[in-house]
Amino acid sequence: MMGGALAPFLPRSIAEAATQPKRLILVTNGQGTDMTRWRPTGSETDFTLSYALAPLEAYRDRMLVLDGIDNEAAIRGPGTGHFGQGTMWTGVVVPPGTVRPEEMLGWPTAPSIDAIIAQRIGEQTKFPAYYWGVWPIATDGDNQGPNGICHYRGSEDPINPQLNPATAFDTLFEGVMGTDPAVAARIRAERRSVIDLVGGELERVRTEMPAVDRDRFDAHLDSLRELEKRISQVSAVCEVPTRPDDFTQDQVRNYDLVHVFTRLQFELMRHALLCDLTRVACFDWPHSEGYGNYMPEEGYRAFGSIHTVAHTMSYDTPELMPTDEERAIAREDMANLQQWRSAMLATELLDKLPADVLDNTLLVWASEMSEGGTHSNRNVPIVMIQGQGFGAFTAGRYLRWGSYDPITNYSEYTGGQPMNKLLVSICHAMGLDDVDVVGDATISTGPLEELA
Amino acid sequence: MRRRNGIAAIACGVWMGSAIGCYTGLDGRGGGADGASEGGTTAAGEGGSSSGGAEGEVAVSPSELSRLTRSEYQRTVTAIFGEAIAADVDFGQLPADGKVGRFTSNAELDVNIDSLDAYRIVAEDVGEAAGAQAAALLGCDEDAACVEGFVRTMGRRIYRRTLADAEVARIVAFWEQYRTQGTVGDAMRMVVTALLQTPDFLYRLERGADGDEAEVRRLAGFELASRLSFFLWGQGPDDALLDEAEAGTLDDAEGLRAAVDRLLDDPRADETLVGFHLTWLGIDALQTQLVDAERFPQYELLRDDMVDETRRFVLHVLREDDGQLATLLTADYSFASPELAAFYGDGVSSTGADGRIELDPTLRRGLLTQASYLTSHARTPERAPIYRGKSLLVDVFCKQLTPPPGVNTTIDFDSSASARQQIEDATSGGACAGCHRMINPLGFLFEHYDGIGQFRTEDGSWPVVTEAEIVGTDLDGSYADAPAFIERLPDSAEVAACVSRQWLRFALSRPEGEQDEGSIAAAASQAGGDVFELVRALAQTDAFTHRRLPAP
Structure with a gap:
């Protein structure tokens, strides 16, 4: 595997270092995994990590492996499993609408927890939350919808992750000390003067247009003021990473560069956390599309379309009818993919975060379905890693609910816990103690008590 | 983000329909049976009343700013x-x-x-x-x-x-x-x-030309120029169109018509003409369709050729042939790469040098039997009749279906019977039947085409049965197969109105409302099945030339 080019430790020289803020990292992957190779073995407190999670061994004592969380809003909603991305972090059923004309579905009508949390703690950082992604992800035209977009600022307000590391760099680190201060100051002044001009035009248009159109421009002006604030803010002293190369649209949207872009985005995420540019960091791996052509460079067997592999995993898709051998290969490929993701999280993200930041960070990694073949939104694979000083949950545990079985018993309710409870627990962990409901209150209220 | 009026109205209509059966027939929309919504509609050639008529005469539904x-x-x-x-x-x-x-x-x-x-x-x-x-x-x-x-x-x-x-x-x-x-x-x-x-x-920005108090406003010249240009070229107006707007040329029907003609004749309209058809029929999403590569190994090589076929065909019908909707729907020719022509097999009776293929119209004819369309609405071969039937009803006949009620919509296909039989068994009862009695037969007509549109006579070990009894349209009756049904589509007033409706949605970038019904009907009737006439007529309708402010 590729080694990190960066120094493993970067000093953080903020005066408040002693009282580190809490940070949240949400990581999402689509299509689940091979659950038989994901599940740990052993008891709640004495367990062995599975093939898929083995690269995270160093974090086992800080880990909570959750085996039995149902993406309940997806189960209750339409779309036979396909819209779990839109429900997993929001906890609401995807409503009717025109965004997905085939299914007559719209956008989720509630914010995802990253946005809920960012709204409460985000004031203190330049970016209340930041979203990274790797192509192929549902940001473009017809690909997008509640089947692809995981994060929502509010009702019907999808958030597109930033796919281009160079753009993410420019957005995040502009104005951060460490770039040439004179250049940074000039760019800031230029952007402010553009915003002044645009703001003046908006004020004019707002008064010229009919009154019913004005709320449209009020919203625009509000956002412009937020943008001005963001641009004007000079962040604390921290080390700015090397700017990634410029990439063409084609490169950013190249199926075969997932491994390259994953590393670049994790590097930016680390520095964004380190520099305290954001305390809510979200990362989306490709969802249901793409190919495994890059896997040999990572030491694994190549595979074809992820979508097809995911469907081939089980016998549940009658039109595919894989042979036993095909199914076995597909399951291995999905497990390999998850093991690679574990390795990326360990080596490119967690290992390289300085201890004081890592200790105050909660990472939650989930998928919208358990196995792509069954499209079951039950028992979605979730791993949480809690920093030593985070103190919200009792870590070093493997928790199971229900009697889900990926082969024989994957769609019926077997005693799992709704994702909504976990979402409440995450809010509590981030200091939003008054939150009792996330998403649809008829699904559940209150936290997942067993985590405490 | 707040839900805006237009969408809310539509979504409501869809759901309320469920109380009375499968769909809300469009003729019943908003109580329009009394014809009130048609009352004030003006269209091209009706004495220019579309310019500056009294406010009460103009029928147009509200629109948000694009x-x-x-x-x-x-x-x-x-x-x-x-x-x-x-x-x-x-x-x-x-x-x-x-x-x-x-x-x-x-x-x-x-x-x-x-x-x-x-x-x-x-x-x-x-x-x-x-x-x-x-x-x-x-x-x-x-x-x-x-x-x-x-x-x-x-x-x-x-x-x-x-x-x-x-x-x-x-x-x-x-x-x-x-x-x-x-x-x-x-x-x-x-x-x-x-x-x-x-x-x-x-x-x-559509502020209108009729002062600050009017709820319905005729668009000012520059605003109309933008609507026209974004509609026909997918981009902002060029200098010449801005000049015409400034000179007031677009304010009367004749000047507007001349501008529409110029834009339509320009190659910059090609992408719109093609793009409309690809989007209308859901073909633009072909790239993201799930097709089982192992079952249909040819697909990956043919996919781009399939879309190319439709692009070339549409452009040819509109630019080189007669520009008639009937030709788009029923033509006995098309354009295909050698690979795609071979894939079509017996359906192709001869191949020309420029990729033109002559079709056996008893096997394949028009847009709806092109592989691009058939694949876009297949999902899987077993489920294809449902998705194809639904597309026919919703896209081509403009019926409003209600989303499936909260029931399990999975069908566990096996080899015990034909897919057609299993679909009928699974959907003939209870909450499903209301819609599926209309959806399924339309899809069954297309059972001769497999999951990626290749002609077949067997569904696994079962003979394909395409004959079906169509209900719920103005072409109800028994048909032998898709080509036989397609042959009749040009006779359907519902299809003609639906195409007009789809063009209006495309032209206005908004869902239509009940006060647009007159514009839709007028344009359809003036077009007489000619696509360019339809576009010309739509550009003259109240819906296109006016804006009604949304309710506060």
């Missing part, structure tokens, strides 16, 4: 600044689009800080590239008159209207601010970066 879509933004910037500058810009950064039905539209989506940040990033990209070409863009020796002239010309293209002197002065001052402290390139970079973030560029 913000440019990604494609409109990219095409407009490319038209203004040229291919060379556009090539340096990553337009993929632009914020995501919303949709109205199948059609892309941002009328329902507000901006937020991240979409503004995205606009900023792209505008800075364009500005950077324009700055590097400052001298060429300026096109004259840099002096006060040259700069002012440039600002007037460029500002007019970006704002899609002539700038007031005070506006010109503001932009010139902005230019000078950066010229004083930098190069001409800096001044160009900053001006372009700023102008592309203004509301005049990002929104299609």
Whole structure:
């Protein structure tokens, strides 16, 4: 595997270092995994990590492996499993609408927890939350919808992750000390003067247009003021990473560069956390599309379309009818993919975060379905890693609910816990103690008590 | 983000339909049976009453302001600044689009800080590239008159209207601010970066020409020019259209018609003509369809050829042949790569040098039997009849189906019977039957085409049965197969009205409302099955030339 080019430790020289803020990292992957190779073995407190999670061994004592969380809003909603991305972090059923004309579905009508949390703690950082992604992800035209977009600022307000590391760099680190201060100051002044001009035009248009159109421009002006604030803010002293190369649209949207872009985005995420540019960091791996052509460079067997592999995993898709051998290969490929993701999280993200930041960070990694073949939104694979000083949950545990079985018993309710409870627990962990409901209150209220 | 009136009304209509059966028939929409909504509709040639008639006579449903879509933004910037500058810009950064039905539209989506940040990033990209070409863009020796002239010309293209002197002065001052402290390139970079973030560029501002009190307003000339140009070219107006708007030419039916003709005749309309059909029939999403590569190994090689076929066919019918809807639906020819022609097999009776293929019309004819369409609505071969039937009903007949009620919609197909039989068994009872009695037969007609549209006579070990009894349309009756049914489509008033409806949605970037029904019907009846006449007629309707303000 590729080694990190960066120094493993970067000093953080903020005066408040002693009282580190809490940070949240949400990581999402689509299509689940091979659950038989994901599940740990052993008891709640004495367990062995599975093939898929083995690269995270160093974090086992800080880990909570959750085996039995149902993406309940997806189960209750339409779309036979396909819209779990839109429900997993929001906890609401995807409503009717025109965004997905085939299914007559719209956008989720509630914010995802990253946005809920960012709204409460985000004031203190330049970016209340930041979203990274790797192509192929549902940001473009017809690909997008509640089947692809995981994060929502509010009702019907999808958030597109930033796919281009160079753009993410420019957005995040502009104005951060460490770039040439004179250049940074000039760019800031230029952007402010553009915003002044645009703001003046908006004020004019707002008064010229009919009154019913004005709320449209009020919203625009509000956002412009937020943008001005963001641009004007000079962040604390921290080390700015090397700017990634410029990439063409084609490169950013190249199926075969997932491994390259994953590393670049994790590097930016680390520095964004380190520099305290954001305390809510979200990362989306490709969802249901793409190919495994890059896997040999990572030491694994190549595979074809992820979508097809995911469907081939089980016998549940009658039109595919894989042979036993095909199914076995597909399951291995999905497990390999998850093991690679574990390795990326360990080596490119967690290992390289300085201890004081890592200790105050909660990472939650989930998928919208358990196995792509069954499209079951039950028992979605979730791993949480809690920093030593985070103190919200009792870590070093493997928790199971229900009697889900990926082969024989994957769609019926077997005693799992709704994702909504976990979402409440995450809010509590981030200091939003008054939150009792996330998403649809008829699904559940209150936290997942067993985590405490 | 708040849900806006138009969408809310539609969604409500869909759901309320469930109380009374499968769908809300469009003729029953909004109690329109009394014909009230048609009362004030004007259309081309009706004595010009569409210009400046009394407010009460104009029928048009409310519309929100449109913000440019990604494609409109990219095409407009490319038209203004040229291919060379556009090539340096990553337009993929632009914020995501919303949709109205199948059609892309941002009328329902507000901006937020991240979409503004995205606009900023792209505008800075364009500005950077324009700055590097400052001298060429300026096109004259840099002096006060040259700069002012440039600002007037460029500002007019970006704002899609002539700038007031005070506006010109503001932009010139902005230019000078950066010229004083930098190069001409800096001044160009900053001006372009700023102008592309203004509301005049990002929104299609429709204030109307009828004063501040009117609820229904005829669009002012420049606003109508923008509607026309975004409709027919997918980009902002060119200088000539802006000139016509300024001269008032678009304010009467004749001038408007001449402008529509000029835009339609221009190759810049090709992409719209093709794009409408691809989007209307859901073919533009073919790239994201799940097709089982192991079961259909040819698919990956044929996919682009399939879309190419439809593009070439549509363009040929509209540009070279008679431009009739009937021809689009029933033509006994098409265009295919040698591989795709071979894939069609017996359906192709001969192949010409330019890729033109002659079809055996008893096996295959028109758009709806092209592999692109058949694959786009197959999902899997077993489920294809449901998706194809639904597309026929919703896209071609404009029936409004209710979403499946909260029941398990999975069908566990096995080899115990034909897919057709299993679909009938699974959907003939209870809550399913209301819609599926209409959906299934339409889909069964297409059972001769497998999951990627190849002709077949067997479904696994079962013989294919295509004969079906169609209900719920104005072509009800028994048909032997899809070609036999398709042959009748040109006779359907429902199909003609539906195509008019789809074009209107596309033209207005918004869902239609009950007060648009007159415009839809009038355009359909004037078109007489001619696609260009339909477009011309739509451009003259109240719905196109007016804006009703949304309720506060």
